[in-house]
Amino acid sequence: MSLPPGFLDELRNRTSMAQVAGRKVLWDNRKSQQGKGDMWGPCPFHHEKTASFHVDDRKGYYYCFGCHAKGDAISFVRETENVSFMEAVEILAQEAGMEVPKQDPRAQEKQDRRSLLADVMEQAVQFFRLQLQRGVAEEARKYLAKRGLKQGALERFEIGYAPAGWENLREGLKAKGVPMELMLAAGLVKKSDKGREPYDVFRDRIMFPIRDGRGKCIAFGGRAMDPNDNAKYLNSPETELFDKSRNLYNLRPAREASGKGAPLVVAEGYMDVIALSEAGFGASVAPLGTAVTEQQLQLMWRLSDEPIIALDGDKAGLRAAYRVIDLALPLLEAGKGLRFAVMPEGKDPDDLLRAEGPEAVKAVLDAAMPMVQLLWRQETEDKVFDSPERKAALDKQLRARISMIQDPSLRHHYGEDIKELRFQLFRGQRGGKAQSGGPRQEWKRRDWRAPPPPSSAVKASLLVSGGDEAEFQLREAVVLAAILCAPEVALEFEPQLELMPCRDPQSALIRDTILRCIGNEAVMRDRVAEAIGSEALESLLKARHLSVVPCIRRPGDAELSRLTVAEELAKMEAHRGWHTELSEAREDLEDRADEALTWRLAQAAQARAQAGRINDEDDTEFDVGPNGAHMDKEERSAFDSLLSQIRFDKSRR
Template structure:
């Protein structure tokens, strides 16, 4: 059975590769990617690398995507692997119907029509009639290599140009209408684009799915995107996504700007992770696509009032879905600047410096919400505080929501303290506080995840009797370097220990030169659970899994389902107790309880 390419693309996009492979392979962070020992051949040194959309073993040459991994690792056929992954992703595998085959044929046909149109537009740009369009592009600072890279072209001056050109290739007006090149009118089909510089729009695979056009002169609309078709949806498409995906894998920053020219200018200046929505505000579909590529995309909209409003709207849309491994950043530009004009005025190095020093989203969000807010009166400050708290509460991950709330409220209090200090003698009866501010560490994914990882490690250092049940789960986590070194030494001790005693484990860590590291990690966890109390230990195990679930919710759900199946087969007390423990942990993780609540 032949499956539609768009279905397979969506399935791969909805299947994060690293968590899938981590079920079978112990992975460790290696720069932006992850690595481990290859599951397809015996090796002692890891040469198996996992990227955002594929894996590769530099030892045996194994290579593929999520579907390939299930096939190679589990011995599954193609359709079996697709059905398994689709079930996990909540997708229905298209049935082999005549309608599905026809839809696939139509998409392939539309792609051929659009590719032919792109070639014609490029040809016209280099003819005398395209001289004004070529001069416009060069006047915007684009090199011939950049113009070629992005496939820019010229539609021709009047209507009928593309109809005549493609007609000579046997492409009918009906097919051109379906592709979005013509539109039907009472006078018959007419060109959708004319007298415009043409920008091919590609999907993530690099396939042309539509065009955008910029009028020369004062015509309106200045920019025009093709109509919705079977291939093209503005709410789901980002301009430049095909080039940005590979660039981000190589270390580029994923930058979201407002338009075609900003994307192209950034790429030419060396910022090849730039993308843009197409004449619409960022949507949830856009954000999902961005997070598939990078855990922290950077919004860089124009510096005018409209750009600031767009940045705030996009941030408020994104904030609900923020998580320790899914963030956002916003780079505010000077008034009346866009990325293109800023780079031309200041240069690429200055723009790079701005990216590298972009503040955390909690700080940026405070500034956005403060813009225009009344903070001079008690009523205004109370209203502003309520707005800060409401925005923080909208974050579904409650642990992260608490961190954002604390960061923004701390800054609000700091401003009030500074206000009192500036009032001076006789202007305020309040005494100057000896503490100028309440410093707080930056809120970012590494801080949040690192704290949880160290807490999980601390519990196992204090209660190594839990290792038989928790070692596998613990081994699947990507840990900070100190915890990773402790885990390796703990595993070595565990497999040779006669008794699972904390004092013996600490002696082993002392001899390994890791005692100071262990003591720092243990200090995070105040021990007060006696190992002789089974109920207390069961509660501690549930707490451990609760924190673990905040870092790997999918795995915890799988364990609950597996233990439930096991209970049906083995209705034994220990199976039931473990099921209760896992279920309690899952509920805690899904509610996103604060770490302190989850443990204590």
């Protein structure tokens, strides 16, 4: 909503920036001058120890010389409380004794109704808490004590009890003048199908109030005391206050704890959250009786860049985690991810806390795996990959999963990690075949004379000075330039482009732009020019090492570009394979060296050499002539024979 002119200025004038920030910052008295409103302390945004956070109370602004965070009281509340602009305005206005201007009549009427419903919910909270102290709740109190909940925890989480019976809450609220229509709208009572009066939704249940980010009670969760009850846990129905897909249990305390640096832990249920919070893991939340939704995931990311999903150590817990992966993949962004902590088999966080204490839970949380590892586990667990067909099926499935990630750079890094995990999985199989023996390869010796020493220009070239790294950069540049000369071939090489590491930042930017333009190739070259600049693109295509590439001299020749890209990608893959085998061989040499190992290195070297040869190259052996030119050995031998025959004929004459 728009606010009247001057309202925000008046709010800022009535608000002390130092007092607002003082709730989160411990001022350094040696450096601060309180009389002048010049305050210094550790920054609450990047959790430092030095006093680089400065508040000028007279001007009403703050600035951190460490992380460069800056703003006024409204922005400070927004950032530290994780609330919207209007919520921050309402918080400060209430403290300043100001009334936020009303919205249009209908909106205000709706807000007034929500306030009425929130008041009804608060009365229900008090009713349930009172019932927990009465004799009817003796079994409920025993259960809570058995679960390790002390009186302090019961009060902090406002746990209550809904007595058995059909009209206890209804009559209790009715006695306080609450209209039946509001009880129905708040989801506390339900209409009868038999024409009787509405009856209580919660009966013989331990009650957990569910509050929103501003601390207002919007719903309840109830845990059945009767073991034969069909629903062990029951939540309030969706109402004008409550949308279970957009809220989290324990949201407000978790947001505050997360703002202070505590890791955000996502558990399965209310008791897990309470147990974790009481054990020192204050930033703990839980979805509300359903699988995690997209809105809840976005809400988690507002609290923390990398929430930890705490899984129960059973198959149901893993299935729930796999559903979260499917939901999260299309939503991932750079810097926004998930980690997964798997509890010991058969235990949830509450069980582990009571059995082994907070340190055991901390160890599990500290060892939480990134999402890419759980994705790999999902696709490979309990499966055997002993044939090319099964390996290809795995590759296809993983490519399909990774393609759901929208960010090209993030998709590339997922591909790199998957590639490394795949290598580790198949490494033993490949190594086993090599060690079991194979045909020994007899190598044809080449009679090459040592080349002349390199010139100073050659020594200064990028390829010589940069080594293998420079070679990869040059080949990557050839691939990208070839595609830009015939954009229609990009689709054919999309998987390889996604996995191409691109050591050079400019090449990485070109690759990502090409990937984004697949399907709209007509604008690909223009988009690349926008991304890196027209001059940079022109310089790239005119570079010396590219000017000799045929497809770049003849732009638009799709077949020539396709062959060039395929050849360069094959060379890079062969080169990587050579280094992989070399690394494995070095490891094997630490234990033993044998003919099988030598054969492996020879095979890898041969593959690398063949990848760099044109198709019509053969195994011709050469000699070096007196003038330094290379000559076919067989042709020279034939030529020498011919000369001998000519000399013999002359001598006879």
